[in-house]
Amino acid sequence: VQLQASGGGLVQVGGSLRLSCVASGRPIVDYNIGWFRQAPGKEREFVAAITWSGHNTYYADRIKDRFAISREPSENAVFLHLSGLKRDDTAVYSCAAGEPMKPDWNPHRSHEYGHWGQGTQVTVSS
Numbered sequence: 001v002q003l004q005a006s007g008g009g010l011v012q013v014g015g016s017l018r019l020s021c022v023a024s025g026r027p028i029v030d031y032n033i034g035w036f037r038q039a040p041g042k043e044r045e046f047v048a049a050i051t052w053s054g055h056n057t058y059y060a061d062r063i064k065d066r067f068a069i070s071r072e073p074s075e076n077a078v079f080l081h082l083s084g085l086k087r088d089d090t091a092v093y094s095c096a097a098g099e100p101m102k103p104d105w106n107p108h109r110s111h112e113y114g115h116w117g118q119g120t121q122v123t124v125s126s
Contacts, residue, residue, distance in 0.1 A: 001023050001024070001025045001026040001028075001030070001031065001097050001115050002023070002024045002025050002115075002117070003021055003022070003023055003095050003096070003097060003115060003116065003117030004021070004022050004023075004024070004117050004118070005019060005020065005021050005093060005094055005095045005117045005118060005119055005120040006019070006020050006022070006120050007019040007020045007120055008092075008093060008119075008120030008121045008122045008123075009121075009122070009123070010123045010125060011085055011122070011123070011124055011125070012085075012124070012125055012126070013085060013086060013087060013124055013125070013126050014084060014085065015085050015124070016081070016082060016083040016084075016085065017081075017082045017085070017122060018079055018080070018081050018082070019035070019079065019080040019081075019082065019093055019095075019120060019122070020077055020078075020079055021033060021035070021077060021078045021079070021080070021095030021117060022075070022076060022077045023076045023077070023097070024076070027073070027076060028071065028073065028076045028077065028078060028097070029052055029053075029054070029071070029073050030052060030100065031052055031097035031098060031099065031100060031115070032049060032050070032051050032052050032097070032098040032099070032100055032102075032105065032107065032112075032113075033049065033050050033069075033071070033078045033095060033096070033097055033098075034046065034047075034048070034049035034095065034096050034097075034098065034107055034110075034112075034113055035047040035048045035049070035069065035078075035080045035093060035094070035095050035096075036093070036094050036095075036096065036110060037089075037091035037092065037093045037094070037122075038091055038092050038094075038119070039088070039090060039091040039092075042091075044094075044110060045060065046060050046107065046108040046109075046110070047059070047060055047063060047067065047080065047093070048060065048063070048067055048068075048069040048080060049069065049107035049108075050069045050070070050071055050078060051100070052100035052101070053100075054071055057069050058107045058108070060108075063089075065084075066082070066083050066084040066085075067080060067081060067082050067083070068080075068081040068083075069081075078095065080093065080095075082122070085122075085124045086124060087124050087125070087126060088124075089122060089124050090122060090123050090124045091121075091122060092119035092120070092121050092122075093119055093120055093121075093122055094116060094117060094118070094119035094120075095116075095117050096110070096113035096114075096115060096116045096117070097113060097114070097115040097116075098112045098113040098114060098115075099114065
């Protein structure tokens with residue numbers, strides 16, 4: 001599977017964006033999908049994930065009241081809806097696919113995902 005993230009841009013504090021992760025080569029519903037971000041000079045961090053079934057979603061504590069993950073199988077896509085953006089949300093956001101139904105799957109760990117797309121830049125300005 002190949003993944004393509006898009007939808008980033010420059011937005012003011014308090015603004016919103018919708019990031020898209022579109023899959024090609026395989027149905028996106030065959031995978032657990034995660035979003036991660038990396039700010040300059042910082043380590044990559046988990047943002048959100050959705051299971052292959054779509055039944056379970058996971059969020060990092062610091063964003064769970066502002067971001068939402070969803071998917072649209074007909075578009076072979078997973079979306080990350082960002083709202084109430086803050087300056088420290090500025091980062092490159094990447095999506096990743098992991099094998100479904102893995103025992104003890106921890107969506108927060110980047111090594112659980114074997115396929116990564118290129119990132120999309122989100123810049124939040126005051």
